[in-house]
Amino acid sequence: MEQRVANSLKILTDADKEACETVRISENEPASNKKRLFIESYGCQMNFSDSEIVASVMRDAGYATTSDVEDADLIFLNTCAIRDNAEQKVRNRLMHLNFIKKRKPGTLIGVLGCMAERLKAQLLEEEKMVDIVSGPDAYRDLPRLVMEAGSGQKGVNVFLSREETYADIAPIRLNSNGVTAMVSIMRGCDNMCSFCVVPFTRGRERSRNPFSIVKEAADLFRDGYREVTLLGQNVDSYKWENSVNFAQLLEMVAQVHPDLRVRFSTSHPKDITDEVLYTIKKYDNICKYIHLPAQSGNSRILDLMNRTYDREWYLGRIDSIRRILGDECGISHDMITGFCTETEEEHQDSISLLEYVQFDFGYMFSYSERPGTLAAKKFADDIPADVKQRRLAEMIDVQQRISLERNKRLIGTVQKVLIEGTSKRSAEDFSGRIDQGKKVIFPRENFKKGDYVHVLITECTAATLRGKIVAEVEAVL
Incomplete structure (x- = not known):
């Protein structure tokens, strides 16, 4: 998955990133006799956005949110399956939550999101710590699943939809600063990157009605928000009924108000067009920042990853960004070290890519094989763990130096x-x-x-x- 939650460091090890990507409800929603819902989200921005949808669905079912897990009648973990460490963190959390459940009989625990979709029955049968399992496309069904679980059955729905976008559901802004908000514009992914579980856990790509997106952005501005981030696994492939593409949607949202900042994430190098870049240039309130995951700087490894572009294509897109938007445009990346069969020379190609592009920051990981992916089926995970970590440390050091140099250029501005x-x-x-x-x-x-x-x-x-x-x-x- 290429969506990443920004934090103050931007240069993260695996453990650091997972630690900063757990978000809980920060305040209690006013309620009298309502039951209480506690949601804890892991992983990408899309998961956090989904939790806001879940809170809205459950509010209509009579639940108020709480920031105190001990006070909850219903506990949801919205999970990530991108790395094994993320799943193990959820398993450990479930063990802790079940101690709470023993102290407060009747409390229900549900696992939502990508891990729920990937493991399905295993969570119910092997873990025996979960009452509800819901995939990312089944959140409308949560009230029924909760009722089933409350009657002593297990509530399960992991059906993947080709139509669901939740366009008509107004999210409840959890952990909101009242200034910035996420707006989901599409769901799913049609890119079959060999290392990634997203197509299997979030289903096929489908775009949301653009007018519902513009309305949500306008409502947010009216309510005092001053920045929206348009979210999708690959925003550049957004297309509504062959009449509105991503560049056009970006313009529609920018026109809501000049004081509404617009960001977006994530772009795919094979899809980001000059039309998008010129749209960014046209509007002062569209942020001059692009997250453009590279994953590797070597063409052979990119082919094994099934990224559908090579090093030269990626650098061509970078050159277009610099040509159209100038050197001041911020660019960040995702990069994986130690992918199957990666040689030392191929790792150095990734290092040289960092040096050429001069990224402002990046999210870097050592390769983690995920069951069911194309890479797990076709390739041996043959790079020793210590080699992966050494390469990752080298990459982080290089990026940290470049990030510092890029930031120093802003002193005095x-x-x-x-x-x-x-x-x-x-x-x-x-x-x-x-x-x-x-x-x-x-x-x-x-x-x-x-x-x-x-x-x-x-x-x-x-x-x-x-x-x-x-x-x-x-x-x-």
């Missing part, structure tokens, strides 16, 4: 920042992001969350920028 909230490290500071997705920390002064401010960048690390607010006239000068 003035950047427009959307204030997202208080810094995690100091209540005296605000945190926000610039157009290119980089995080900035700066003194609060007399501004508030949701304001746009101009910040003079004064210092940086590889992960974060620091600065001070300046007057708009200074920014113009």
Whole structure:
């Protein structure tokens, strides 16, 4: 899966990334006699977006959300199956939750999402810790599944749909800062990358009605939100009834309001077009930032991965981004080290790709074989674990150096920042992001969350920028 949750570091080991990708409900929803729902989400942005759909479905069924798992009548884990470590983390969490269940009989536990779709009956039969199993396309059926589980049966629905987009369901914004929000524009994936389980756990690709997307974005802006991220496994393949493509959708959302920032994730190198790039250039409120997973810098490995492009094609897309949007456009990547049969020379091709592109940040992993994927069926996982980790460490070191160099170039410049909230490290500071997705920390002064401010960048690390607010006239000068 190519969707990745951004965090302050952007340069992550496997363990670090999984730790930062667990999100719980942060506050209680007002309720009187309603039952309580606790949701914990793992993995990608799409999972977090799905949890907001689940909360909406269950609210209509009479449940209010809670941030206290001990207070919950119903516990959902929305899971990820992209790596074995992610699944093991969920299994360990289920063991803990079952201790809670023993103290509070009648509590129901459900596993949702990709892990539920992949393991299905195994979760019910072998684990014996789960009452409900629901795949990503069965969330409308959750009230019925909960009723079945409440009557002593097991509630199971892992049917994959060719039509479901949840376009008519208004998400409940969980863990919301009230400034940024995710808007799902499509579901599923038709790319059969050999290492990836997503086509098997999320089904075939289907796009959401563009007018429902624009309405959701407009409603969010009306409610005070100032940034939306359009989500899809591969947003560039968005197409509604052969009449609206992704570039056109991007323009429609940008036209909601000039003060509504628009981001998107994730792009596939084989599909991102110059039309999309020129649309980004046309609108100041479309962020000049593209997440473009490479996965490898070697053409032979890319062919084994079934990525359907080679090194030269990828670099051609990078050159087009630089030509149309300029060097200031932020670009990030996903990269896998130690894929089947990868040689040391082929690993160095990935390193040289980092050096050529000069990515602003990246998400890097050592290869983890997933049962049922094409790679697991066709290729031996033959790179020793210590070699994978050494290559990963080398790649992280190179990216960290490049990230620092890219950030240093911004010192002395003035950047427009959307204030997202208080810094995690100091209540005296605000945190926000610039157009290119980089995080900035700066003194609060007399501004508030949701304001746009101009910040003079004064210092940086590889992960974060620091600065001070300046007057708009200074920014113009």
